[in-house]
Amino acid sequence: MPKRSWAEPFKIKMVEHLRMTTREERERAIAEAGFNTFLLRSADVYIDLLTDSGTSAMSDRQWAGMMLGDEAYAGSANFYHLEEVVRRYYGYQHVIPTHQGRGAEHILSRLCIRPGDIIAGNMYFTTTKAHQELVGGKFVDVIIDAAHDPDSEHSFKGDIDLGKLQRVIDQFGATKIAYLCVGATVNMAGGQPISLANLRDVSALCRKHGIRIFLDATRAVENAYFIKLREPGQADRTLTDILRDLCACTDGCTMSGKKDCLVNIGGFLALNDDELADAARNMVVLFEGLHTYGGLAGRDMEAMAIGIQESVDFDHMRARIGQVEYLGRLLIEGGIPLVRPVGGHGIFLDAARFLPHLPREQFPAQSLAAALYVDSGVRAMERGAVSAGRDATTGRNIFPSLELVRLTIPRRVYTQAHMDVTAESVIELHRNREKIVGLRFTYEPKHLRFFQARFEPVEGKRVLRV
Numbered sequence: 183m184p185k186r187s188w189a190e191p192f193k194i195k196m197v198e199h200l201r202m203t204t205r206e207e208r209e210r211a212i213a214e215a216g217f218n219t220f221l222l223r224s225a226d227v228y229i230d231l232l233t234d235s236g237t238s239a240m241s242d243r244q245w246a247g248m249m250l251g252d253e254a255y256a257g258s259a260n261f262y263h264l265e266e267v268v269r270r271y272y273g274y275q276h277v278i279p280t281h282q283g284r285g286a287e288h289i290l291s292r293l294c295i296r297p298g299d300i301i302a303g304n305m306y307f308t309t310t311k312a313h314q315e316l317v318g319g320k321f322v323d324v325i326i327d328a329a330h331d332p333d334s335e336h337s338f339k340g341d342i343d344l345g346k347l348q349r350v351i352d353q354f355g356a357t358k359i360a361y362l363c364v365g366a367t368v369n370m371a372g373g374q375p376i377s378l379a380n381l382r383d384v385s386a387l388c389r390k391h392g393i394r395i396f397l398d399a400t401r402a403v404e405n406a407y408f409i410k411l412r413e414p415g416q417a418d419r420t421l422t423d424i425l426r427d428l429c430a431c432t433d434g435c436t437m438s439g440k441k442d443c444l445v446n447i448g449g450f451l452a453l454n455d456d457e458l459a460d461a462a463r464n465m466v467v468l469f470e471g472l473h474t475y476g477g478l479a480g481r482d483m484e485a486m487a488i489g490i491q492e493s494v495d496f497d498h499m500r501a502r503i504g505q506v507e508y509l510g511r512l513l514i515e516g517g518i519p520l521v522r523p524v525g526g527h528g529i530f531l532d533a534a535r536f537l538p539h540l541p542r543e544q545f546p547a548q549s550l551a552a553a554l555y556v557d558s559g560v561r562a563m564e565r566g567a568v569s570a571g572r573d574a575t576t577g578r579n580i581f582p583s584l585e586l587v588r589l590t591i592p593r594r595v596y597t598q599a600h601m602d603v604t605a606e607s608v609i610e611l612h613r614n615r616e617k618i619v620g621l622r623f624t625y626e627p628k629h630l631r632f633f634q635a636r637f638e639p640v641e642g643k644r645v646l647r648v
């Protein structure tokens with residue numbers, strides 16, 4: 183068959199210049215940043231793959247929507263537009279805007295978790311778990327084992343192990359379980375999707391025991407795309423129909439609009455239960471703002487309403503995930519150890535196997551992210567032991583099975599050539615992996631330490647020897 187390429191369903195209308203730096207400049211910048219890519223100045227970064235959060239390029243329609251901001255304190259027209267769009271695409275009755283995803287997580291955790299409660303879920307997410315623990319809850323992982331195995335080619339590594347969930351119910355009792363927290367796709371597992379069939383089974387089990395389910399809908403549209411491609415019987419359905427089915431298995435969602443919804447800031451809490459929604463509207467006033475703006479400007483809500491409609495377009499999602507797959511293919515061909523199959527929002531390098539000479543105590547993923555920046559100005563993020571933090575009871579470092587570096591692809595921002603440059607740098611580093619030096623803490627914050635921690639090389643001054 184002749185090769186038929188496809189490309190993005192958009193063209194570029196405006197450009198943002200990037201500063202090119204020398205290796206010397208980057209060595210200085212990473213040392214000043216305590217070898218933590220979160221502490222680099224963005225002006226010192228060439229290709230920024232730190233996160234896909236709030237880094238999307240908005241469309242001309244979204245920018246036009248920004249001009250339609252109704253900045254009334256109460257009852258903004260943009261709120262009603264957002265509410266109508268969320269109801270239409272996600273199917274939940276009540277919509278409460280928040281400044282971003284963790285605002286929604288905070289409200290939901292405070293309302294639904296009592297001290298000593300259990301929250302079960304398909305792998306933790308950093309901010310979600312932090313809020314659950316802040317109100318005295320304990321997170322228990324019930325994801326399938328394949329999710330912890332970077333080599334497993336399972337199509338739905340975000341699936342929940344029904345046996346594990348049943349055992350949690352038996353051990354603690356259904357009334358001790360605040361709710362089930364379902365991620366779609368599962369960020370920390372490498373952007374891996376959950377199947378509709380699994381979520382339906384999980385939902386039936388939870389309903390039987392009277393346990394509520396809340397979806398982390400941050401990347402649920404990307405999850406819907408994987409369901410369409412991989413799940414039997416779903417190929418001919420629209421992303422919108424699949425998304426509605428996913429949400430229908432749950433009682434509500436927290437949403438970071440900074441991912442799927444294609445905006446730079448925003449989020450919401452969506453609920454079906456009238457009483458819980460009333461309680462959430464009462465609480466959001468305390469922490470975010472009135473329930474018709476929740477910390478957002480009217481223009482932000484308008485951009486999010488338009489972004490949601492753009493996000494469910496099949497061609498958009500094919501280009502978005504296609505670009506991630508393109509980078510994944512280059513790296514796999516280059517012999518780079520990474521989490522397979524390639525997920526929705528980024529490539530997750532297996533740093534433990536990339537740097538077998540570094541013990542886990544020297545944070546190989548943190549070192550690799552720092553070395554990548556020094557080599558090419560590409561900024562990635564650690565997703566391993568530093569992100570996992572310390573055990574709340576023992577105070578000991580948690581060493582999760584996955585020690586990863588995430589190359590996260592912003593939506594509609596970079597070109598195929600940027601992906602080429604990134605792959606070449608990773609492959610070159612892999613060839614010279616013995617030159618990468620381990621790191622140790624010089625400053626360790628108490629909460630979400632990965633954001634602000636500082637490090638130094640365990641020997642010498644460089645993380646990437648010359």
Ligand SMILES: *Cc1c(COP(=O)(O)O)cnc(C)c1O
Pocket residue numbers: 235282283284285307309310365369398400401437438439440441448449
């Ligand atoms: C980003 C993210 C959040 C938190 O949302 P913020 O908008 O950053 O507060 C929650 N869950 C997942 C899966 C995320 O990726």
